[in-house]
Amino acid sequence: MAASAATYKDRQFLAVIGDEDSVTGLLLAGIGHVTEPPESQRNFLVVDSKTETSEIERAFQNFTQERKDIAVLLINQHIAERIRHSVDTFTDPFPAVLEIPSKDHPYDPEKDSVLKRVRRLFGE
């Protein structure tokens, strides 16, 4: 429902789950943030072929549910594919989950969970 001010007032960071190139580029843009020690939580996760799906899942849950300072979560589409269920079931307005293309995987609008909803709403 219409979110009250408190739910998004403190949200000021972007988070990213992506392959190394995407994360590097986005960090260069200056979105990287590490919280104060002792937690020292990073707001980014680099995923490569060796990363376990459970770890991606955990990071996704952490960014979407536990951390209250993240406004937008960027996730590479091919990684979102790996945790498609979690991405599709997450329907809260905050944080906004955004699927972005990566260097090796061009953007496919058919797989995007939001665009899928758009298509469903317009009965296509």
Add this chain to the structure above:
Amino acid sequence: MSGAVGREAVFPTRQSLGLMKNKLKGAEIGHTLLKRKSEALTKRFRDITRRIDEAKQKMGRVMQIAAFSLAEVSYAVGGDIGYQIQESAKQARFRVRAKQENVSGVLLPTFESYTQDGVNDFGLTGLGKGGQQIQRCRETYARAVETLVELASLQTAFLILDEVIKVVNRRVNAIEHVIIPRTENTIKYINSELDELDREEFYRLKKVSGKKQRDVAAADAEILAARQKAAEEQAAHPEAVEKEEKETKDVLGEDEDNDVIF
């Protein structure tokens, strides 16, 4: 259809009829207002979906350009800078703040990106070589992230609007299919009860006036009978009256006496 909705538990009085009529009027006003709200929101919603579609296309292009500039960086630096950058990221320079926008009573948050001044984690990155490429890459990515933030706020607005439109439509339908028929039913019920009462009252009045008429007729008949009786009595003894009349004849009146002849 309307029979299944039932009616509200009210006493069929004129007061509650007035209340129900007011309620019906209110419900109709609310229905049109909500319908209009829903239409306004849907218009906005379609606008947003169209913009999301466009922004997604744009994002694809922008990210492609950004990835290319990153490739330039790794070519210029001559090695992988990913690890270095990940380790030196401490404070976010690029942040967003949320603002509210009011669309027909629905507060839609929009993200607005801003850069925190004085924070630069990558001051030394590319010091040896490729500094220029890195600078350019940073600018490209900053623009890309701006596009992404714009898209994110559109998407958030989309999700919230979707939810709100559903709620509003549910309310419109509830008013249209439940509240209005039920109130109409109640009004019909109260009217029929009141008509029934009216008929009863009319019948009662008729009865009362009938009784009164009968009473009056009886009284009239009595008086008439009494008069007749009196008239009959008069007819039975007319001489008495006559005699009396004769007795009271004025002897000294104008009537001349017959001459007396001896």
